[in-house]
Amino acid sequence: MPSRQPRLPGLEDIEQLVYPDHTPSASIQTRFEAFHELNPWVLRELERRTAECVEAGWRRIGIGMLFELLRFRYGQATRGDEFRLNNNWRSRYVRLLLERHPDWEPLFEVRALRAV
Template structure:
């Protein structure tokens, strides 16, 4: 897993948060796949609700535990969480009730 996570953050003010997410997602499809896998596992174990922020922390934890590089620059912006939740629901409509969605303040 460590070699898979070569991520870039673009804090350019010229892009909207949604555009930054799209850019990040297109460069890092493995993040979505990991979130999808974890969500499926939780649902298959009977969970009715899943917190996307919890999944982000598990993703960070797993990466940290599987890498030997204490100086790793692995980053995933918390601002992407609502976009990933929506993407998971869009591509897996059966999970509509699994994630609680709120309005995204800045698109």
């Protein structure tokens, strides 16, 4: 039975890429970078959703909520990880969002990284 979840245009044409550093023994940061390289749309979509929240007047946003929205909408659209949208990447994506949009810093709670 075909998936009924929306797919991002063109993803069906992308082959599964395998990076030598995308192994369970690699650091979380290395695995995140490999995932992010394979799935640049995730950051764009997180930015879009965050901007919508800002426009709506939200004062706090949880990255968990944003991840669940992406899972709901695009659950089958990621490449390069056994989990479609790994919770280990949440803190890394928040940091990327804040690098690109420093004015969003009050919106997110950022804790020290436990593992690099």
